[in-house]
Amino acid sequence: MAPSEVLIRKLQRISSLREPDLAVLRGIPIHEKEFQANQDLVLEGDRPSHSFVLVDGLVGSTKYTGDGKRQITSFFVTGDIPDLHGLHLPVMDCTFSTLTPSRVGFMRHDSLRAICDQHPRIAAAFWRSTLIDAAIYREWVTNVGRRDAFTRIAHILCELIYRLRAVGRIDDHIADIPITQAALGDAVGLSTVHVNRTLQELRHKGLIETSGAQTRVQNWPNLVRAGDFNPTYLHNRDPEVVV
Amino acid sequence: MAPSEVLIRKLQRISSLREPDLAVLRGIPIHEKEFQANQDLVLEGDRPSHSFVLVDGLVGSTKYTGDGKRQITSFFVTGDIPDLHGLHLPVMDCTFSTLTPSRVGFMRHDSLRAICDQHPRIAAAFWRSTLIDAAIYREWVTNVGRRDAFTRIAHILCELIYRLRAVGRIDDHIADIPITQAALGDAVGLSTVHVNRTLQELRHKGLIETSGAQTRVQNWPNLVRAGDFNPTYLHNRDPEVVV
DNA sequence: CGCGGGGTTGAGGTCAATCAATCAATGTGG
């Protein structure tokens, strides 16, 4: 799918833009590029002149502590604009890296700023996108701060699957999520070893099934319960997305 | 200080608004109200018609897990607009509560929306405010996910003191932060007991000194080092604020 | 003077980290 089409669908999922505005969006110049897994797209400390929309793949915003430990602070899926905050915060406070092979569309800040000045509705839609990102960060603080390993991993799987479902990336209850257990650990603040054991527990309890990169949800209601997952914080406009 | 004055100072700290816009801001009707400590201002699930600026005191955004554990996901100080995201996300995904006695100024979403439609610069400034909040959430994910108890608490003290300093709430290296150790624990994902022991460690190492509600920084550079604290994520426009 | 909230202390328990192998899958050069 064309990058601008992905962008428009995303904004339509989270706001109610109408035709004149959509036409403006279609006109945004987007420069598409492909990346392999584990490539840095924007680095902490950078002063980027572009933001990017994720066309396909999985991207993480990551931070490193002084002693080199890595924390992924959020995942981003198709349609998301992970570093849109760069539009108003000149220096990056985190790094964005691909977690799987990805296609990415770069948009000049110039263009985006001009559009936001002229079209308050579009500005509001972009703003809303960053607010949903913030809501996800809030949930992650809670997830990492107050839930045990089992619940924590179940929760993050629920979130990922729910979001992939919302963008049509789930076929027949199967999510294609080729991320390593190490990356999962960095997302939930656990060691690789413990992630491995917890995933086994999830499998033994009949909640998920994995084969290679694919994760199949065996029992969504139970996974939701196990993960203490309530999708309110994702602020989806659609009626309940059920997996 | 008048609520609108507090609001204007905040926006001036984070953006470069000029006079015509400032006049508009001065015209926002703000309804001021006082609260004691530990009062809920907005509840998760609410559909608020107002946002509020914190005129004085300390507010936390908090979430509760299914089994009732509490996580504070961010602190807010004078000038901050903690629930500004309510302007674009109709249903609240977290609760805002006072952590100390506070004065709060409520602003109608109607008015704010009208202003944002008419004045793109003001809209951008508000947007930027929410983006800085998001940057803080990101840092908290990292703090809770990847730092040990000692570093974690040192870090959060650094953040709090830095932010209080930026709004002129620090006199002579002394921060007046009358929050309980239980609240601190909820902010960093630790038990009250462990917070207590860690604070003792910070005192014994000569980093801080406490008497009642007051916290005095004994050695700011060492506290910064101990807390692995780098204020970039706070996106302060001023040159280095040194405590 | 008794009460309650918050701070402090000690003991014991547990969850998850660390260390160190092993294994499976894939790729690579000779």
Next chain:
DNA sequence: CCACATTGATTGATTGACCTCAACCCCGCG
């Protein structure tokens, strides 16, 4: 085609950071 390297998953043993439970203390307050 095979020896070898690499990456990620898995396993076991041990350690340790932090939690829980249960007191006790201190101080302001009705």
